[in-house]
Amino acid sequence: xxxxxxxxxxENMTCKKCKKSLNTQDFIVINQNRHYYCFDCNxxxxxxxxxxxxxxxxxxxxxxxxxxxxxxxxxxQEAYIDMEEVYQNRVAKNTISKxxxxxxxxxxxxxxxAHKNWT
Numbered sequence: 404x405x406x407x408x409x410x411x412x413x414e415n416m417t418c419k420k421c422k423k424s425l426n427t428q429d430f431i432v433i434n435q436n437r438h439y440y441c442f443d444c445n446x447x448x449x450x451x452x453x454x455x456x457x458x459x460x461x462x463x464x465x466x467x468x469x470x471x472x473x474x475x476x477x478x479x480q481e482a483y484i485d486m487e488e489v490y491q492n493r494v495a496k497n498t499i500s501k502x503x504x505x506x507x508x509x510x511x512x513x514x515x516x517a518h519k520n521w522t
Contacts, residue, residue, distance in 0.1 A: 416452065420444045435462035455505065465492055469502045479503055 416425040418441035425439040425448060432438070438447035451457050456466060468490045472482040479500050486494045 416448055418444055418446060419448055419452075420446050435464055437463060455509075461494070461498070465490075465494065466502065468492065469494070469499060470506060473503050473506045 416439050421444050425441055427439055429440045430437045431440055437450040440447050451459055472485055482499050483496050486492050
């Protein structure tokens, strides 16, 4: 699960073709996901480009809901039930487990890196 960057979002999004900075205020929604628009190339770049969610099949709202349940200290089983009953979104148990483990790794890495700076 180790990835070179634990970026949850890109600070500076750039166009895949012309490499110009994209204004993150200029976006369109495709399949419930933000895509940033390059007016020079007429191309879009998905919000997850260059993040730990780069190859995710889930949309941003689903990931946010799973994260919300994780932060509410729900068990993986409770999150599975809540995703279906509360958010009306069926997500596989293995997927929820994968994201809970990923969120735990992010927190662990953050505290490990922060601890290096404390000493």
